[in-house]
Amino acid sequence: MNKSAKVLVVDDEERIRRLIRMYLEREEFIVEEAENGVEGLELALHNEYDVILLDIMMPEMDGIEVCQELRKEKNTPVIMLTAKGEETNRVQGFEVGTDDYIVKPFSPREVVLRVKALLRRTATKGYGEVNGQTKDLLVFPHITIDYDAHRVTADGQEVGLTPKEYELLCYLAKSPDKVFNREQLLKDVWQYEFFGDLRTVDTHVKRLREKLNNVSKEAAKMIVTVWGVGYKFEVDDE
Template structure:
């Protein structure tokens, strides 16, 4: 089945770009390439991509800088490509808005699975829309989630969230006071049944709280840590 999804592949190694392009085009994705950070950022800002595969170590402007600058203007989903031993950089990547990462050397099948998972979640969140047909607007003290408009407001201020941050908040808010383990969140929000780093959840929770707290500490406090278990959304802030 054909798709209109557009993917940007960013890597300074032509061999890797060609490999990824070949496998992605087999899935009928529309693929563009960039070989450095400056070119990638220019393309990302002037085109509408559904997913960006972004190498961390690029000459000149690296993947962290590209993602950081991109997030000032757009919430395009980003999958960072990193080498083993770059764990600290991966954490930094999550902190500037990366949605996922893949460790080199990678299997093309894993890349396709990750891309499909991110497209399925970030482009339309169909499973959420189906389940929340009768309640497309969730209203809490200090916080409103309008799922029809894909918009979060805190004390009447619109909060800019990445697709994954939005999905995570909506997923938690749909089941107030229910505790979710990190493993469950990875499975249901990231669609990871057999791979995924639990710190991915922690880092996204941290970013989500930080964004909410810039407007309202009460709203940020609604996302509660249950030590040794996971996280929950408290309908009434602490």
């Protein structure tokens, strides 16, 4: 599955880019590099990548800004590279649409494993589909989640989601009408224990609703805010 995957590594330290490239190419990934945020954003917008590895602290344009601009146009999976102790930056990264993060100093093997794990979660259309087998679907009024194809449709139209938006929707939809608080969502969807800033969840819910709303207003209404508690996926009995 990963052999033809294309990865963009954006980091201002040549040593780190070379190290990551070496380990990824051993696993037969196709690797491209950018040495600053401006160059990285340009490449990301004009090429198709399966995963982008993005350093936070860079000259000209930092990783947060790059991810923010990228998310206006693309849902490409992003793994943020952060220095130890940059807790606030990691929270900001999640808010702008980062899907995972790796803390420096890191093991290059960890990077390879994280990239592979993210690729498994974002398997494109066709993976897991076998002729004659029943497709793994979650079907509701207005929304269908196709796990085999990693695809969401709202009233028959496909909805383009980032990996984390997709995971959040799936998590809520697997337990219809159950209310989840923000701490629980942050822990289970992001595997993140830091509770000091829960805007990450609110930002993703808002973005998810907007994308659903662009296709189906009824689908967007299924993501319900329970004031003072959290969120739920509401299914009307029809």
